[in-house]
Amino acid sequence: MRGWTKVFQLKKSAFLATSALAAAALLLTGCGAANSPEKEGTADDPVTIRFAWWGNDARAKTTLEVIEAFEAENPGIKVKGENTEFSSYWDKMATQVAGGDTPDVITMSGSYPSEYSSRGVLLDLEKVQDKIDTSTFAPGTVDLGQINGKQYTITAGVNSMAMVLDPAVFKAAGVEVPDDETWTWDEYQDIATKITEGSPAGTFGTTPMANDSFLAVWARQGGEPLYADDGKKLGISEARVADWMKLNLELQKSGGSPTASQVVEDGSAQPEQTLLGQGKQGMKVSWSNQMNSYSGNELVMMKLPGESEQGGTWLRSSMEYGISAKSKNTAAAAKFVSFLVNSEEAGKLIKSDRGMPANLDVRSVVKPLLEENQQKEAVYLDRVAEMKLTPPLPFPAGSSATMEVLNRNMTDVLFEKAPPEAGAAKFVEEVNLNLDK
Known part of the structure; x- marks a missing residue:
């Protein structure tokens, strides 16, 4: 692994489930690429890879513009692009995997690298x-693609949890913007209530966050x-968990x-139709x-409450690229992945659409x-990086349904169908x- 360590800087020691179909489909897959030598493509006889x-x-x-640029630089490789809306992406992927029709390069996020690599x-x-x-x-950004000491994905870009504020709403309500180096969750609650009290009917201080990645931040804090x-x-x-549900019930x-x-x-x-997008919300995780x-007023980005005491957030892969273990053209697929993350030409086209580039040279160009x-986001991510917080281990196989479970039980608490303690207990059990x- 010495050569690999130089390239990938591997550590020596060692993220809504789509449906039952996903798990069943993955179990049907075989391991390992074909043993036959891979074809070397030429301009007259190129190899074709699929990118989802x-x-x-x-x-x-x-x-598609990035693909065109890659093909111009690599005439022996053709890339067939396959775009899907996020709501159906993982169901489609599970079906393809089950049918032995897995794309060569797969875009991933959340717990799916763990789910897919484990099978x-x-x-x-x-x-x-x-x-x-x-x-x-x-x-630290290379490590985000490591699972049990092996590199399964390469990050397309990084993002992080943040508090987005609308200063215009704060000003109209007569509430001062907090110091994000010192504020606490108690202050967050107090500020949210004051914003609602000082605003016209229909404008609020905040709304709850029911997301497993945020819950990880809350846990780590x-x-x-x-x-x-x-x-x-x-581990939480x-x-x-009950404390977070209780906090949001109290805010309501x-x-x-x-x-x-x-x-x-x-x-x-849709973002522009949310309360924040309409200029009717002061803060949003x-x-x-x-x-x-989000559309509407000029927004600012701040650290979450509580980060000054014990940081919980971290730089996370907003998207990741993996290669199918059954691809017949792994070298070509790897060359394309490298172009996506390392090419300044690709960076200029993608910008921060898939997260802030992990490649620092590309980032400086972008x-x-x-x-x-987007400039504000770059500054914020630099601040997060300066905290030097260790990322958690990749979310494990079986955790892709955690966000749905959290959202459902949080909703029961907010509708007062269950107290926070019961909602938390049910969440943990499920x-x-x-x-x-």
């Missing part, structure tokens, strides 16, 4: 270590991991947050790269091209059952 990703039409247009779907990238150079990646190191059960305690009762039905409606709205999706909100399968 999710996203809207704008992302598809940009990605032999992803190639151990040690086999193509000479094709992907990560020597200029930001410290309390000195607990979200998942146990062995990935077989949760029922009490810590004080008026700092909307009613439960409004929260559900806001959670399913959000992924850093999502600030660029930064001047970013819009104002997730542990998923992890133990």
